[in-house]
Amino acid sequence: MTRKDCCSICSKETEQGIYLLRVYICTSCEKEMIETSADDPKYQFYVNQMSKAHRSMIPS
Numbered sequence: 001m002t003r004k005d006c007c008s009i010c011s012k013e014t015e016q017g018i019y020l021l022r023v024y025i026c027t028s029c030e031k032e033m034i035e036t037s038a039d040d041p042k043y044q045f046y047v048n049q050m051s052k053a054h055r056s057m058i059p060s
C-alpha cells in the first residue's frame, strides 16, 4: 500500500513528494520553487503557501 499525501502548494495528491520544513510538497512544485528567484512575485506565493500549511499543522 502506497501512501499519498497532498501537496501544500498545488493540492495535488502524489507519492512523488518531499517534506520541506515538515510541509509536504510535490516534486514539480519543489522544482519550480527552486527555479523561482526570490524577487519573483511567484516566490512570495510559495512562501505564503508554505507558512500557511506549516501553521495549520501545528496543534493548538
Ligand SMILES: [Zn+2]
Binding pocket: 007, 008, 009, 010, 011, 012, 025, 026, 027, 028, 029, 030
Ligand atoms: Zn505541488
